[in-house]
Amino acid sequence: MRSSKTRKIKKQPxxxxxxxxxxxxxxxPTQNLTLxxxxxxxxxxxxxxxxxxxxxxxxxxxxPGARIDFAYFLNQGLxxxxxxxxxxxxxxxxLVGREGIVxxxxxxxxxxxxxxxxxQIAGSGLRIKSDALESALSHAPELRxxxxxxxxxxxxxxAQIAACxxxxxxxxxxxxxxxxxxxxxxxxxxxITHEFLSQMLGAGRPSVSLAAGILQxxxxxxxxxxxxxxxxxxxxxxxxxxxxxxxxxxNFGVGTS
Amino acid sequence: MRSSKTRKIKKQPxxxxxxxxxxxxxxxPTQNLTLxxxxxxxxxxxxxxxxxxxxxxxxxxxxPGARIDFAYFLNQGLxxxxxxxxxxxxxxxxLVGREGIVxxxxxxxxxxxxxxxxxQIAGSGLRIKSDALESALSHAPELRxxxxxxxxxxxxxxAQIAACxxxxxxxxxxxxxxxxxxxxxxxxxxxITHEFLSQMLGAGRPSVSLAAGILQxxxxxxxxxxxxxxxxxxxxxxxxxxxxxxxxxxNFGVGTS
DNA sequence: GAAAATGCGTTCGCTGGCGAACAGACAAGT
DNA sequence: ACTTGTCTGTTCGCCAGCGAACGCATTTTC
Numbered sequence: 001m002r003s004s005k006t007r008k009i010k011k012q013p014x015x016x017x018x019x020x021x022x023x024x025x026x027x028x029p030t031q032n033l034t035l036x037x038x039x040x041x042x043x044x045x046x047x048x049x050x051x052x053x054x055x056x057x058x059x060x061x062x063x064p065g066a067r068i069d070f071a072y073f074l075n076q077g078l079x080x081x082x083x084x085x086x087x088x089x090x091x092x093x094x095l096v097g098r099e100g101i102v103x104x105x106x107x108x109x110x111x112x113x114x115x116x117x118x119x120q121i122a123g124s125g126l127r128i129k130s131d132a133l134e135s136a137l138s139h140a141p142e143l144r145x146x147x148x149x150x151x152x153x154x155x156x157x158x159a160q161i162a163a164c165x166x167x168x169x170x171x172x173x174x175x176x177x178x179x180x181x182x183x184x185x186x187x188x189x190x191x192i193t194h195e196f197l198s199q200m201l202g203a204g205r206p207s208v209s210l211a212a213g214i215l216q217x218x219x220x221x222x223x224x225x226x227x228x229x230x231x232x233x234x235x236x237x238x239x240x241x242x243x244x245x246x247x248x249x250x251n252f253g254v255g256t257s
Numbered sequence: 258m259r260s261s262k263t264r265k266i267k268k269q270p271x272x273x274x275x276x277x278x279x280x281x282x283x284x285x286p287t288q289n290l291t292l293x294x295x296x297x298x299x300x301x302x303x304x305x306x307x308x309x310x311x312x313x314x315x316x317x318x319x320x321p322g323a324r325i326d327f328a329y330f331l332n333q334g335l336x337x338x339x340x341x342x343x344x345x346x347x348x349x350x351x352l353v354g355r356e357g358i359v360x361x362x363x364x365x366x367x368x369x370x371x372x373x374x375x376x377q378i379a380g381s382g383l384r385i386k387s388d389a390l391e392s393a394l395s396h397a398p399e400l401r402x403x404x405x406x407x408x409x410x411x412x413x414x415x416a417q418i419a420a421c422x423x424x425x426x427x428x429x430x431x432x433x434x435x436x437x438x439x440x441x442x443x444x445x446x447x448x449i450t451h452e453f454l455s456q457m458l459g460a461g462r463p464s465v466s467l468a469a470g471i472l473q474x475x476x477x478x479x480x481x482x483x484x485x486x487x488x489x490x491x492x493x494x495x496x497x498x499x500x501x502x503x504x505x506x507x508n509f510g511v512g513t514s
Numbered sequence: 515g516a517a518a519a520t521g522c523g524t525t526c527g528c529t530g531g532c533g534a535a536c537a538g539a540c541a542a543g544t
Numbered sequence: 545a546c547t548t549g550t551c552t553g554t555t556c557g558c559c560a561g562c563g564a565a566c567g568c569a570t571t572t573t574c
Contacts (some may be wrong), residue, residue, distance in 0.1 A: 044478035083420040084320055086499050091423045108406045114413055114503065148405045149365045155412035159350035163340040166348050166459035170529070193551065202423035204532050207554060225540060225551060239394035242343050246371065426560070450521060461562050465521060482521060482570060 030126055033099045034146055042140040046092040049132035054124050055079075057191070061117040068111055071103035077123015078184050081115040082202060091202035092177075093158050095120075096234065097184030099251060102151050106130055107137075107147035107190055120192065120200075121185050156250045164243040170203050171211040175240035176199060178221065178230060180247065188230045194223075194247035215239070280320035287383055289330035291354045291403055299397040307391035311381050312336075314448070317375040318359055321357030325368055327384040328360035333378015334368050335441050337457060338372040348422065349434075350415050352377075356508060357407050362402035363387050364394075375458075377449065378442050412508045421500040428468040432497035434458060435478065435487060437504065443486045451480075472496070 030036065030050075035043060053062075055077050059150060062068045064084060072079070079102050081094040093115065096102050100127075105113040109131060128136075137144050164173055177200060181190050194212060198205040212228065215221045220236045222229040237244065287293065287307075292300060312318075312334050319325045321341060329336070337357050338351040350372065353359050359382075362370040368387060385393075394401050411488060421430055434457060438447050451469060455462040469485065472478045477493045479486040494501065 073512055081416070083416060085424055089424050090419045093419045104412075105409060108402070108409050110406075111407065114507070115416065143363070149367075149407065151405065151409050151412060152362060152365050152367065155408060155415055158415045158419055159338070159340060159372065162350045162415055162422055163342065163348045163459070165419055166422040167342055183511075194553095195551075202420070205552090206533080206554080207531055209554080210531090213553070223552070240365050247345065250371070451523095452521075462522095463524080463563080464561055466521095467561090470523075480522075 016246060030073065031075040032126065033074050033097055034099075034101055034150065035126070037146060038140075039142055045136050045140050046128065046143070049128045049136065050126040052124065052130070053127050055122060057119055057120045057122040059119045061119070062113070064114050065112055068103050068106060068113060069130055071101055071106050071130065071133050072117075072125045072127045073101055074098045074123060076185065077119060077125070078121035078181060080118050080120045082199070082232050084116060089202065090116075090138060090199045092200040093161060094154055095157075095184070096154075096179055099184075100154065101147065103130075103133075104147070104151050106133055106147060107144075107151055109134065114181055120196070121181070121190070125184075143195065153250050157247045158194060159248050160243050160250075163239060165202065168241040168243065170201065170207050171214060172239065172241040173201055173203075174208065174211045175215065175220075175236050175245075176244040177242055177248075179233075179244050181234060182230055182233070183248070188233070190228045190230070192228060193226050197228075217255040287330065288332040288355055289358075290343065291358055291407065292330050292383070294398075294403060296399055299400050302393050302397050303385065303390075303400070306385045306393065307383040308385070309381065310384050312376045312379060314376055314379040316376045318376065319370070320373055321371050322369055325360050325363060325370060326387055328358055328363050328387065328390050329382045329384045331355045331380060331382040333442065334376060334382070335378035335438060337375055337377045339375060339456070341369065341373060346459065347373075347456045349457040350418060351411055352414075352437055353411075356441075357411065358404065360387075360390075361404070361411060362406050363390055364401075364408055366426055377453070379436070380446070410507050414504045416498050417504050417507075421498060422459065425498040425500065427458065428462050428471060429463065429496065429498040430458055430460075430500075431468045432472065432477075432493050433501040433504075435485060436490075436493060436497055436501050439487055439490070440505070445490070447485045447487070448483060449485060450483050454485075469500075485488070497512065 026241045035046070038046075050073075053072075055072075061072060061079065071206070074097055074100065079096045081096065082090050082092050084090050090251065101107075102117050103113075105111065137147075164176065174197065177197065181192070182188060191192070193206045195205050198208040201208065212221065212222075212223050215236070216223050218235070218239075220230075220232045220239065222231055259475045292303070295303070309331075310329075312329075312331070318327070318329060318336065331354055333355065336353045337349045338353065339347050341347050351393050353374075358364075359374050362368065371429050393402075421433065431454065434445060434454065438449070439445060454469075455465040458465065469478065469480050470476070473480050473493070475496075477487075477489045477496065479488055
């Protein structure tokens with residue numbers, strides 16, 4: 001059992017959810033891969049309902065069991081889907097960047113989901129109201145197909161994480177997480193604390209610090225205050241488990257024949 | 258590392274895959290909940306392509322990375338989706354009974370998936386060729402919706418298992434598995450060995466025997482040779498983790514507002 | 515009936531990781 | 545300057561579970 005201080009993952013400084021919201025203009029095209037893959041006609045259907053939002057670190061996009069009011073198409077940054085247990089522990093079960101969408105339940109008409117969606121690395125994105133998305137879906141078959149495909153792929157990734165959680169040790173899992181994180185953001189400096197890492201990996205904080213220390217002494221990463229810098233990307237891949245490559249591979253080659 | 262004897266989950270007695278195949282007749286209506294939920298018009302689209310099959314224990318329906326030739330709608334029995342690692346270990350990541358479908362990748366047009374699908378408890382079902390399913394999908398919007406919804410729900414279940422694998426102990430996980438298994442078959446006698454259980458739970462066989470011994474001494478179950486009998490269902494639910502109820506709840510209440 | 519295979523129960527040494535605790539480094543605010 | 549809060553590094557006792565091994569019972573095969 002964790003202390004009550006860390007039971008809630010992070011106390012939010014009070015900030016209006018609408019901070020930074022503005023309409024998408026043609027001067028600021030999206031970088032979200034799902035939106036980019038849409039045919040122009042369908043993008044035009046969505047566009048009037050898309051709203052630009054900044055996503056500050058640790059902002060919570062939706063809570064387990066609560067209404068999901070928006071779907072988010074990320075431009076940059078990283079969102080974790082997390083399961084919280086009754087005794088205050090937590091594990092990350094999926095990781096979303098600009099390749100996907102936050103709010104998958106909406107893709108099949110559900111308005112609630114069992115996960116917390118929390119911004120791990122600050123970024124930005126376009127959001128759309130649940131109602132607007134649902135009515136758009138009936139006029140956008142390609143979007144529907146893309147989202148359903150993404151739901152399946154995310155399921156595969158979750159399954160791999162399930163196996164990894166059971167079979168692999170913390171050092172390998174830490175390496176995997178750092179790599180998956182770096183794949184989704186530009187920099188090689190990941191602004192994240194060991195405490196947060198421990199909650200993503202479902203491990204104790206000392207275990208994370210220990211594993212991170214080993215990786216640091218091996219010259220693969222560097223532990224700064226609230227920042228992990230990736231020094232030797234290639235070597236880090238070596239010390240990650242097979243799950244890393246497996247999960248990455250799901251983003252393309254699985255389908256079609 | 259396991260001994261080479263147990264590396265392959267089970268050597269199959271050579272049996273023709275088509276054993277017991279025959280056409281679905283109106284005298285043998287399906288018990289598969291997905292098929293039963295279809296409007297008659299769409300069921301009629303599928304029916305000429307559905308083929309009855311017996312599913313003997315330990316039959317493998319598809320292998321990771323290999324072509325998926327059929328989708329299966331189970332009538333009775335239980336199929337596990339399993340991830341195999343390079344070093345010969347295995348974990349179950351999902352469990353399918355008559356509520357769903359085996360071959361989810363086909364729902365979005367993929368022909369391969371990363372899991373092994375293996376029959377845990379013998380049963381029967383209706384299968385359909387991948388091609389037939391895909392062309393049927395374009396004329397059966399309700400089927401498409403049902404399958405996509407199932408893909409999402411299965412993803413939620415996998416996520417819960419991912420958390421469970423990380424956070425809960427083997428005794429609780431064993432109880433969860435036995436309950437989930439019994440929910441999907443009629444009897445209270447589960448024909449499964451500790452060895453298989455250990456591969457589903459991603460644990461060592463002695464750990465399973467030990468946990469099963471504790472549950473037996475507590476009067477909750479009875480360990481026979483190749484069979485686990487559930488004696489005190491209610492009490493068994495008590496000793497399972499919260500994940501059991503969570504996973505069950507996904508099969509209904511999550512969606513719609 | 516004998517031999518072989520299968521499955522369960524149990525033991526034992528070992529280790530990864532937990533949980534609690536404390537010290538020291540750094541950052542921000544006053 | 546001092547204080548307070550945050551973050552990392554490290555220690556320590558403890559235990560769940562691993563992996564290998566052995567004995568024994570039951571079932572299957574020949």
